[in-house]
Amino acid sequence: MGTEILMIVGDFGEDLEIMVPFQALQAVGHDVDAVCPDREAGESVKTAVHDFRGDQTYLEERGHDFELNATMADVDPADYDALVVPGGRAPEYLRTYDEVIETVQHFFEADKPVASLCHGPQILAAAGVLDGYEMTSYPAVRAECEAAGCSWVDGVVTDGNLVTGQAWPDHPEWIAQFLDLLGTEVSHGEPVAADD
Structure with a gap:
């Protein structure tokens, strides 16, 4: 049976x-409900693509319309086993709800x-839950995280119930560590050629 996971997203999340x-997470059998305050299931949030091209900060371009599959006002966090808080620009306003x-x-x-990534820890800092954790975030968010009481480190890290990464290039390690924390076992058989 899959784990019930809640994901909090918003406009111009990465x-x-x-x-x-x-x-x-769905591909390995988990159920994921993506929600946004003041939006209903079936509505969308606009995403942004953040890229690293050698500038002093990231470049932001318009991404996709991501359809929500649950309504935040209707969900009870107690019904979920885990939480995902992505980054991008959305956390700066989501933390006000x-x-x-x-x-x-x-x-x-x-x-x-x-599991939280990039600017997602801005929400965790605003929630006052980071005291005593060893964690990471997008480097520009480091000061906020440290002010919230954590020990900031460079690289993907799991500390207790929290898995953090710096940005989307960390996905392989960040998702793998989150799956380990969830107790998810993924088995891989030997690849078979299409003509076999």
Whole structure:
């Protein structure tokens, strides 16, 4: 039986940080409900693509319309086993919603697995749940995380119930560590050629 996972997303969240974990977690058998405050299931959020091209900061371009499959006002965090908080620009405004903060606090109070990436820890910092954790984030968010009481490290890290990464290039390791935390076993058989 798959794990029930809640994902909090918003307008101009990073496209890859929403799409990839949403699909990857489903591909291994988990159920993922993507929600956004003030939006209903079936509505969409606009994503942004952030790229690293040698500038002093990332480049942002318009991404996709990502369809929500659940309504935040209707979900009970207690019904979920784990939480995913992607990055991008969305966390800077999502952290202003009481329901987002209370949802994040539930997962930490219940010691449930949480995966957060890039700017996602801005929400965790606003929720006051980072004290004592060793974690990472997009480097520009480091000061916020440290001010919230964590020990910031460079690279993907799991500490207790929390898995963090710096940005979408960390997906392979970040998702793998989250799957380990969830207790997900993925088996791979030997590849078979199409003509065999």
